Amino acid sequence: MTDSTPLTSLSSALADMVSRTAPSVVAVHSHRSRATGFVWKPGLIVTADEALADEGDVEIGLPDGSTAAATIAGRDHTTDIALLRADTAIAPVKLATIVPPLGALSVVVATNRDTPSAALAMVSQSGKSWRSLRGGDIDARIELDVRLRSSQQGGLALDASGEAFGMAVLGPRRVLVIPTATIERVAAQLEARGRIARGYLGLGLQPVRLDDGVGAMVMNVDKAGPSAAAGIRQGDVIVAVNDQKLSGVRALSRTLGPASVGAVVDIAARRGGEPVSFKVTIGERPAA
Structure with missing residues (x-):
């Protein structure tokens, strides 16, 4: 019988981790x-x-x-x-609210061509919360040094003790992990409502350069939206929100997350070169 070595022990431990997780x-x-x-x-x-x-x-x-x-x-x-x-009888996986440290080993358990697959990775970045390019709040920045096929995204990322700490997805030129805290928060809302509430001003905006900074010109107004109710009109140029100078249309859009719905904001604008101000109650973006 061959004596156990550190490498064979590691190999057996990894295989055991995968076998416990793959059924889910x-x-x-x-x-x-x-x-x-x-x-x-x-x-x-x-x-x-x-x-x-x-x-x-x-x-x-x-x-x-x-x-x-x-x-x-x-x-x-x-x-x-x-x-x-x-309609399945498959047992759920238990997600752990942990963020592995930089340099930790990870295993991604997924499927490839409809069969279970596994990939060994290292945590190449482990940091604080961040916001995606599409405006989503992600609770921790976790990147893995590993190559995954497109069919493997959506797989579980495990730490060295076999705890599932998130879902592996393909980001631009890297593999990202959507952490447990984000999954639990978002999935719970999707289960209850089928969608995530997003803030809505009811405006179509176009960035414009001003002598003293950046503005957002109102190109169109949803007549049933919150900005129309507050008195904002097509042609107005928004220059500040809550006394903070506007840094761009995209930055404004990113503030309209789930927590913004129902909040009242002070919007400073210019109409025909003259300053005007409005109080807008942020609505919920229509499902369409």
Whole structure:
């Protein structure tokens, strides 16, 4: 019998971690797209929104080789989280609210061509919360030094003790992990409402350069929106919000997260070169 070595012990530990987690991981089939998902709660599967087709049927490939129909319970483009409903008896995975340190080992358990797969990674970045390019609040910045196929995104990222700390997704030129805290927060809202509430001013804005900074010209106004109710008109130029000079249209849009709905903001603008001000109660962005 061959004596155990540190390398064989590590190999056995990794294989054991994967075997314990793989039964909760499924393949996700949508129109011309293959991805991975995991059972978050009984009958509810979390997957990567980016890898989910915008139309057509969704099917789940189960660990035993069978398939099951699934429906989209909700999706959030800004955090790359989608929630599916499927009639399965698969046990949910337990997510841990941990952020592994820089340099820690990680294993991504996913599917590839409808079969379980695993990839060994290192945590190449571990930092504070950040905001995605689409305006989603992500609770921790976690990057993995690993290469994944598109069908593997949506897989579970495990730490060295086998704890699942998030979902692996493909970012621009890197693999990112959407951490447990973000998944729990967003998936819970998708389960309850089918969507994530976003702030809404009811304005179409165009950036303009001013002598003393940057402004946002109002190109169109939703007549039923909160800005119209406050008196903002087409042609007005917004220069500040809550006494903070405007730094750009994109920066303004990023402030309209879920927590902004219902807040009252002071908007300073110019109309025909003259200063005007408005109090706007931020609404909820229509589902359409």
